[in-house]
Amino acid sequence: MQDDQPNDPKDGGTFRRRVFYIPGYDPIHPRRYRELYRKEGAAQATLSGNTLELKPKRVRGPYGWQVRATVEGQPVEADIEVLVWSDIVRHSMRNSIPATYVQLVRTAWAYIGSGALFRLMRLRKGPIIAALYPIVALLLQLVLALAVGGALWWITRSVLPGWPGRIGGFALGLAVAGLILRWFKRKDGKFYAYYLMHDYAFSAQSKGANPPELEARMTAFRHTIAEALTGPYDEVLVVGHSSGAHLAVSILADLIREGMPEQRPVLSFLSLGQVVPMVSYLPEAKRLRGDLAFLSTRPELTWIDVTAPGDGCAFALCDPVAVSGVAPEEQIWPRIYSAAFTQTLKPETWAALKRRYFRLHFQYLCAFDNLPGAPWDYDYFRVTAGPLTLADRFAGRPESKSRIDRAANRFTTVA
Numbered sequence: 001m002q003d004d005q006p007n008d009p010k011d012g013g014t015f016r017r018r019v020f021y022i023p024g025y026d027p028i029h030p031r032r033y034r035e036l037y038r039k040e041g042a043a044q045a046t047l048s049g050n051t052l053e054l055k056p057k058r059v060r061g062p063y064g065w066q067v068r069a070t071v072e073g074q075p076v077e078a079d080i081e082v083l084v085w086s087d088i089v090r091h092s093m094r095n096s097i098p099a100t101y102v103q104l105v106r107t108a109w110a111y112i113g114s115g116a117l118f119r120l121m122r123l124r125k126g127p128i129i130a131a132l133y134p135i136v137a138l139l140l141q142l143v144l145a146l147a148v149g150g151a152l153w154w155i156t157r158s159v160l161p162g163w164p165g166r167i168g169g170f171a172l173g174l175a176v177a178g179l180i181l182r183w184f185k186r187k188d189g190k191f192y193a194y195y196l197m198h199d200y201a202f203s204a205q206s207k208g209a210n211p212p213e214l215e216a217r218m219t220a221f222r223h224t225i226a227e228a229l230t231g232p233y234d235e236v237l238v239v240g241h242s243s244g245a246h247l248a249v250s251i252l253a254d255l256i257r258e259g260m261p262e263q264r265p266v267l268s269f270l271s272l273g274q275v276v277p278m279v280s281y282l283p284e285a286k287r288l289r290g291d292l293a294f295l296s297t298r299p300e301l302t303w304i305d306v307t308a309p310g311d312g313c314a315f316a317l318c319d320p321v322a323v324s325g326v327a328p329e330e331q332i333w334p335r336i337y338s339a340a341f342t343q344t345l346k347p348e349t350w351a352a353l354k355r356r357y358f359r360l361h362f363q364y365l366c367a368f369d370n371l372p373g374a375p376w377d378y379d380y381f382r383v384t385a386g387p388l389t390l391a392d393r394f395a396g397r398p399e400s401k402s403r404i405d406r407a408a409n410r411f412t413t414v415a
Contacts, residue, residue, distance in 0.1 A: 097181050133193070241271075252267075
C-alpha cells in the first residue's frame, strides 16, 4: 500500500477513496460487478459530463479495480474492492430437488410459525410477495409435474391393464415428473424460484443467526477494512447492497467496538436496497439487532440508507433500526433517502424496467438518465468516485417524507 498522505481536495489535490462493496446473496463471480461498474459508470459519466475510467487494481485483496475520474471538475482516485462471499452462496445452493422442497417447508415454517411473515407485511408488501413467490412457484412446478406424470400413469394403465400397466405406468409417470422438475431447475435463470428459495432459506436455516462460515468471512472482511483505515485515503466507504447491507452493519459494529486509529480517513456506510427486516424479524437474529442498535448511535461514521418504492425486493424507506424495534433514544443513523426511480429515470426507461423486478433491485448500482442535478441527488458513481465524502454529498438534504419507522417486530432481544 502506498505510504504517502492524501492530498486536500479543497486545495485542488486528488481526492482518494477506498470502497468496499459487499454484495447480497449472489453466486456469480465478482467480475460481474466490475463489468457493471464499467458499463454503467461510462453511461453516467456521459450523462453528467464527467470522465471515468477503470484501471487494474493496485491494492491487496481478492478482487477489485481502480477508478480514475474527474467529477464536478475535481480529480478522484478510488480503489474499489468486492468483499467476496459468492463461494458460500454457491455451496448453499447445491441442494437436490427433493432437498429444496424440504427446505421450502422449513423456511415457510420459520417465517409463518414465528409470526414474522405477518408482521413484515405491515411494513412493505413488495418484499413479502417476493418471499412468497418462490414458494408458490415451486409448488406450482411440483403440481404440474405430478399432474403430467399422473396422467401418463392413468393412460398407461388404460392401454396395458393389469400389473404391467400399473408398474410401467407408475415408473413412466415418475420419470416424466422428474424430467419436468429438472427442466424447471435448469431454466431457473428465467424463473428465479430456486434462487430466491435458497436466498430466504439461508437466513431462515438458523432463524436469523449467521452460520459459522459466514461469521468467519465477516471477520476477514473487518480486518481488510481496518487495514484500509490506516491507509492514505480521504474516505473509506463501505457499500452494502441487499442482504449485504445487514452483513455490513455487523462488520462495522464489530470494527468500531474493536477500536480504530485516532488518525484515520472518514468512515462512511451506504446501504442500498436493504432487506434487513427479513432477518431481524427472526427470533435468533439477536446479534444483528444488537449491532443495529449499536451502530445507529455511533459518531465514528456516517450511515446513509437509499432505497426506492419501485424496488419490490427491498424494504423501501424503512428505517432498519426503528422497524426492527431496537431504536435507542440517542439514535442518529441511518438517514433515509429515496432513489425515486419514477423521477430519476426517464419515463421510457422506467416503463422498460418496472416489470423487471430483479433488474430494478440492482438499479442503485446503475446509471440514472433523469437526475434533476442537485448536488445530493443519489448517483452511485458520484458517491464512489466523486470528490465529496458521503456526509458532505448528502449534507442539507432532508430525509424522505415517506420514511417508515414503526416497529412491528415481536423479537427485540439483542446479543
